[in-house]
Amino acid sequence: MMHDTPSTPSRYTVEDRAPRKLSSFLLRWESILVMMLAAVIIGNTLKSPYFLDPFNLADATYNFSEKAIMALVMALLILVREIDLSVAAILAVSSLAIGFMGDAGYGTIALVLTGLAVGTVCGAFNGFLVTRSGVPSIVITIGTMSLYRGITQVSLGDQALSTFPQSYLDLGQTYFIDWPPVPLSFFIFLLLACVFGVFLHKTAIGRQLFAIGANPVAARFSGIRVDRIRFALFTVSGLLAGLGAVLLTARIGVMRPNIGLGWELDIITMVILGGVAISGGVGTIGGVVLAVFVLGLSTFGLALMNVPGIVINVLLGLLLIISIAAPIVIRMITGKR
Amino acid sequence: MDKAIRRDTSSAGWCLTRWAAVTETSPILALANVSKSFPGVRALHDVSFSLYPGEVTALIGENGAGKSTIVKILTGIYIPDGGEIRVNGETQHFSSPRDSWGAGIAAIHQETVMFDELSVAENIFMGHMPGGHLIDWRDTKAKARALLASIEADFDADAKLKTLSVAQKHMVEITRALSHNANVIIMDEPTASLSRHEIDELFRIVTQLKAEGRAIIFISHKFDEIFRLSDRFVCLRDGEKVGEGMTRDVSEPDLVRMMVGRPIDQVFPKRDIPLGATVLEIDGLSNATEFADVSLSLRKGEILGLYGLVGAGRSEAMQAVFGMSKPTAGRVTMNGQQLAIHEPIDAIHAGISYVPEDRQEQGAFLPLGIRENITMASLAGHVRNFLLSRPSEQSAARALGGRLSVKAAHWEQSLGELSGGNQQKVVIAKWLATKPKVIILDEPTKGIDVGSKAAVHDFIGELAEDGLAVILISSELPEIMGLSDRVIVMHEGRIAARFERGMGTGALAWSAEAIVAAATGAPVEERAA
Incomplete structure (x- = not known):
């Protein structure tokens, strides 16, 4: 069998794996994130006695879990050189639908399914436009962002919707596991993180995402159904935005047109800090999960220290810029051209 | 200093x-x-x-x-x-x-x-x-x-x-x-x-x-x-x-x-390979602008040269066979069965591989490792219980990378770190990994040096010997004539002439002059004169 046995042995010896070197391990982005996370935890623990309290930490996860869930699929989109700027607007539309259904007196299961379905449809519409038009997704999703957000504003004006069954509100307001206290949104995030991690790093389609991100033309030549995968990713992005809407609406108990405003940038920040290259083809789910914790826990710590929200934003912005610049600076100092 | x-x-x-x-x-x-x-x-x-x-x-x-x-x-x-x-x-x-x-x-x-x-x-x-x-x-x-x-x-x-x-x-x-x-x-x-x-x-x-x-x-x-x-x-x-x-x-x-540092035969002597049954048949393949009425057949073990000037429609026609574009008319038959090819993956499943001309732009995943590059077009073969099996991928990388003498430190090294020639070898290895029956090579020696060229020529002969049917698109006449059993010349999207090794007379004689004349579109009577 010609394909399996080399007819002439290679002239070169090639190892199966890279030699294990401590320096290359430490310079991995995930290692840097672990160190950042350790610094955040140690710093906050020293600063505030309330930081390492299980209930406080559990409540802190509320503030980032919905975004983190949406960041998982955003990571895949950015990995394949796409982006979905309309996620927060999809969340708003889904939340609007949940609000109307609540007003109409439907039960919890109907509300949840409505949120997921509306999100999925919006995401599929994005995917349809991106794959059919050939226009870059950044342009398409800026458009649909205005469209979806506009729909919620037109339908609701300055009104709010707040009629929900108690069992629905409980999804966002009680612990899913009582001890250690774990909210449902955080539990779903951990579960999905595992699913996405295995999908991206262990399955054939996951591998194909790296190929599309690295070289879309070569990916097509290699028999990868590039457009089908793109469409699926945008659809899943909508689905998870719908899930975000289900959890967020239940948590705050009220639907206003400005729900989740500006979240797309927080989500993209998580992905970029997680080490997913905006140029495509590079990234890990582990990195994104670590970045979620670094951002979430530092926000929580700063809030405990009574730092105002606007200042927190400035500091997180600085953190992002420094963390992106640091490896480049290190390379400039140590490496040669 | x-x-x-x-x-x-x-x-x-x-x-x-x-x-x-x-x-x-x-x-x-x-x-x-x-x-x-x-x-x-x-x-x-x-x-x-x-x-x-x-x-x-x-x-x-x-x-x-x-x-x-x-x-x-x-x-x-x-x-x-x-x-x-x-x-x-x-x-x-x-x-x-x-x-x-x-x-x-x-x-x-x-x-x-x-x-x-x-x-x-x-x-x-x-x-x-x-x-x-x-x-x-x-x-x-x-x-x-x-x-x-x-x-x-x-x-x-x-x-x-x-x-x-x-x-x-x-x-x-x-x-x-x-x-x-x-x-x-x-x-x-x-x-x-x-x-x-x-x-x-x-x-x-x-x-x-x-x-x-x-x-x-x-x-x-x-x-x-x-x-x-x-x-x-x-x-x-x-x-x-x-x-x-x-x-x-x-x-x-x-x-x-x-x-x-050593003498090299520029073109390897044509290997004597017995031809098998007809594998691939293309009948009347056309699209709106680039090629029209392209028909050819290919036998097991055969090397078919496709010659023509830049822009004659050779690559375009073959890419349509591979599913990169949709032809407006024509049929592709493999072992007597008509194929429905909508996307490259359909062609790959049918046993057709296409090694593109611009191997870096159209074939290489530079940030990914050598192993990941080699298995990219044949991932289905490495799936065990829904997950990719690393040992299985590694043995494919070893076998194919070794067969093509890829020079690297380790198989996980990212492709971008290798030299251009080694990147090309990895890209070709990716296509062999799909175990094709028909392989279309688009300008396989473009931009490579004489030593590697000889190795590629040798390798093409080896593929045919192993029972593959090869379509060789090349603009280099010595290469086409040295390797092919038959040569089809395209001119402005159409087949202008067919030549058979050592056969024919006049305008259809197996000679460099006749082949070049056909490629430049000189009418047959004029060429015969």
């Missing part, structure tokens, strides 16, 4: 070079003991040579011999670790491409790097537009037109770059170099994607540049061009200079021996 430089630029040394200048032609540019290393690789070691005004110096060597490194050092992209560059006898330190431009050195690249959306005039003067803070457009255009006229270019300074052909883009680059009054012009495989006529045109311009007293570095893998155009040659192997001299004093076998 520092001391040596100082001594050289001392007054005595300076006087000496001046004195030399009046007695004989002094070099415009000289490299003295230049070295450059990258982590783990010695790219150049102690290389010295000189360029003289009015001469074309051919820089030859296999892929990875150090030619590109020299170009990058001369254009200020790399800084050498040791040695020096002298321009008109004065030592120069290039720390950026701007410095190199300033010293009168310009490069015309393999794949032209310019601005498609801008006009020819803007491209020529990008970075040094006439005028002060505001661009003087009238002056810019007038100067651009004058420069274009000086090399007898047949397009206007107002034309957008994207409307030009590759050959015309080369002319823009040459004009750009002239606008800088560059005295040293580096041409890195300028003829790679040019037609015969365009090459003649380019050579006319080179001759003109020579006459104006400029020095030209010419990099090419094509020996006929080297002998036709160059006055001198410098030969590199593994980063060291292994020979230099006047081109008229050497023969092609001499150069080949110098380049590879």
Whole structure:
């Protein structure tokens, strides 16, 4: 069998794996994130006695879990050189639908399914436009962002919707596991993180995402159904935005047109800090999960220290810029051209 | 090293070079003991040579011999670790491409790097537009037109770059170099994607540049061009200079021996392979603009050469077979069964592989590892319980990477870290991993050196011997004639003629003249005459 046995042995010896070197391990982005996370935890623990309290930490996860869930699929989109700027607007539309259904007196299961379905449809519409038009997704999703957000504003004006069954509100307001206290949104995030991690790093389609991100033309030549995968990713992005809407609406108990405003940038920040290259083809789910914790826990710590929200934003912005610049600076100092 | 430089630029040394200048032609540019290393690789070691005004110096060597490194050092992209560059006898330190431009050195690249959306005039003067803070457009255009006229270019300074052909883009680059009054012009495989006529045109311009007293570095893998155009040659192997001299004093076998360090048969003798049953049949394949009524059949063990000029529709037709585009009419049959190919994956499942011409752009995943690249088109075979099996992937990487003699430190190394030739091997390995029955090779030896070329020719023969049916798209006649059992010539999207090895008479005889005549579209009667 010609394909399996080399007819002439290679002239070169090639190892199966890279030699294990401590320096290359430490310079991995995930290692840097672990160190950042350790610094955040140690710093906050020293600063505030309330930081390492299980209930406080559990409540802190509320503030980032919905975004983190949406960041998982955003990571895949950015990995394949796409982006979905309309996620927060999809969340708003889904939340609007949940609000109307609540007003109409439907039960919890109907509300949840409505949120997921509306999100999925919006995401599929994005995917349809991106794959059919050939226009870059950044342009398409800026458009649909205005469209979806506009729909919620037109339908609701300055009104709010707040009629929900108690069992629905409980999804966002009680612990899913009582001890250690774990909210449902955080539990779903951990579960999905595992699913996405295995999908991206262990399955054939996951591998194909790296190929599309690295070289879309070569990916097509290699028999990868590039457009089908793109469409699926945008659809899943909508689905998870719908899930975000289900959890967020239940948590705050009220639907206003400005729900989740500006979240797309927080989500993209998580992905970029997680080490997913905006140029495509590079990234890990582990990195994104670590970045979620670094951002979430530092926000929580700063809030405990009574730092105002606007200042927190400035500091997180600085953190992002420094963390992106640091490896480049290190390379400039140590490496040669 | 520092001391040596100082001594050289001392007054005595300076006087000496001046004195030399009046007695004989002094070099415009000289490299003295230049070295450059990258982590783990010695790219150049102690290389010295000189360029003289009015001469074309051919820089030859296999892929990875150090030619590109020299170009990058001369254009200020790399800084050498040791040695020096002298321009008109004065030592120069290039720390950026701007410095190199300033010293009168310009490069015309393999794949032209310019601005498609801008006009020819803007491209020529990008970075040094006439005028002060505001661009003087009238002056810019007038100067651009004058420069274009000086090399007898047949397009206007107002034309957008994207409307030009590759050959015309080369002319823009040459004009750009002239606008800088560059005295040293580096041409890195300028003829790679040019037609015969365009090459003649380019050579006319080179001759003109020579006459104006400029020095030209010419990099090419094509020996006929080297002998036709160059006055001198410098030969590199593994980063060291292994020979230099006047081109008229050497023969092609001499150069080949110098380049590879051993004699090489340029084209391997045609292997005697018994042909099997018909595997692939293409019937009346057409699309709206690029090709029409393409029909051919292919047998097991057969090598079918597809010859034609650039733009004859060969690649387009074969890409349609592979599912990259949708034909408007025609059928593809494999082992008697009609195929429904909508996407490349359908072709791959049917046993057809297509190794694209631009292997880096269309085949390579540079940030990914070698193993990941090799298995990318055949991942389904490595799935166990829904997950990819690493050991299975690793054994595929070992077997195929080893078979193609990929040179790397380890199979997880990212493809971007390998040399161009090794990247190509990995891309071909990816296609063999799909276990094809029919393999379409699009210009498999384009831009590769003579040593690798022979290996590729040998390899193509091996594939046929292993029972594959091969379609070989190539613009190199010796390669096509040396390897193919049959040759089909395409002209302007249609099949112009079919040739069979050693058969036929007159216009359909198995001869280089007949094949070229068919490719250029000369009518059969005329060709027969």
